[in-house]
């Protein structure tokens with residue numbers, strides 16, 4: 037095959053998040069976040085794992101940036117730990133924390149790698165949760181102040197500012213099903229959190245526009261691709277309801293100017309949405325240079341008849357409480373295999389469909405895949421290597437799915453593999469490995485898996501269909 041499938045301008049990167057890799061949880065003035073509290077609470081994470089040490093990236097960042105450079109990546113998506121740069125979440129900033137990210141950004145620029153900084157990848161300062169967390173409006177205002185501090189410090193050295201990572205998880209897993217920090221199970225609070233995250237996004241977006249006018253602005257959403265079990269009207273309505281909760285509760289205010297009326301109606305028994313004030317949706321609608329999309333698997337639903345056994349197989353962890361606020365009559369069905377080690381189904385065609393939907397609904401809106409990847413039970417072979425052919429296959433298929441969407445007109449400008457390194461996978465602790473680089477947690481040694489070698493070749497050639505090592 038000759039020629040490139042992806043143009044030279046297509047951005048290849050990898051992504052990480054602060055709490056998942058940094059460690060150094062109590063160093064240099066960092067304060068506690070909700071994930072410190074949650075992971076240190078017995079029974080919350082697998083094996084009681086915490087991010088105290090993680091991949092020790094706080095001390096090994098230079099070596100990790102060298103790996104990024106050796107992979108030939110054009111961009112690196114990392115997140116800034118709010119409690120490291122502004123412990124307590126209000127007032128004074130911690131210079132040592134700001135200096136860490138300043139060095140990181142300079143280190144990327146020296147290596148010719150674009151810094152893509154996420155302001156919030158789930159590590160809310162514990163003090164702000166103690167004051168009510170995302171269900172209260174004040175948290176959005178605190179986020180605006182935090183954004184001003186980090187944008188003033190790092191400014192346009194950061195190529196792209198991403199306000200939030202997957203606010204769906206922050207709101208619904210954090211406050212409804214409780215499988216993420218802070219582990220609350222209060223449906224009305226989850227919807228208030230949805231709104232205050234949307235507001236926080238808009239407030240922080242305006243800060244970026246004012247303080248770093250040449251930087252690009254984005255947000256990252258984990259948009260769900262939801263399919264019905266049958267062609268019945270009831271199943272179609274189940275899809276509509278889950279689409280409202282999962283996707284349009286964020287796309288509505290951020291890109292469409294308002295919350296969708298059906299979302300408000302569907303959840304009227306949970307809340308009256310009186311926390312939405314005049315003008316909030318306008319703030320949330322700050323124009324985006326790029327919409328970040330995280331995609332791993334798809335969702336299959338049916339209308340629940342009220343008496344047959346429920347599956348509740350939505351892939352977001354076992355909890356007696358549903359993240360799907362106000363949608364108790366929707367059931368989530370197990371999907372046919374193959375699955376990854378997360379139990380998530382592998383469905384690249386759904387990614388093509390999602391990108392085309394966004395292209396149709398928001399024409400002209402540039403898109404980026406800000407996360408995609410897979411956990412598998414990696415084995416270190418006798419030759420010392422990790423022959424992770426299933427991960428290579430997963431990546432190859434999803435990247436081909438993006439090429440398909442591009443051919444059909446979707447303006448997808450980049451791809452970030454999740455993840456650069458094995459890391460702390462939230463409630464699953466260190467039990468799930470997503471890295472293209474293996475981390476030995478005893479020695480902190482980094483080893484390129486076959487997927488890393490494969491990815492480097494792809495980045496070089498722009499061809500997703502080269503054979504694996």
Ligand code: FCB
Nearest residue numbers: 053201202454461462470
């Ligand atoms: C996403 C998160 C990321 C990682 C992957 C597997 O939901 O943004 O931190 O945990 O899933």
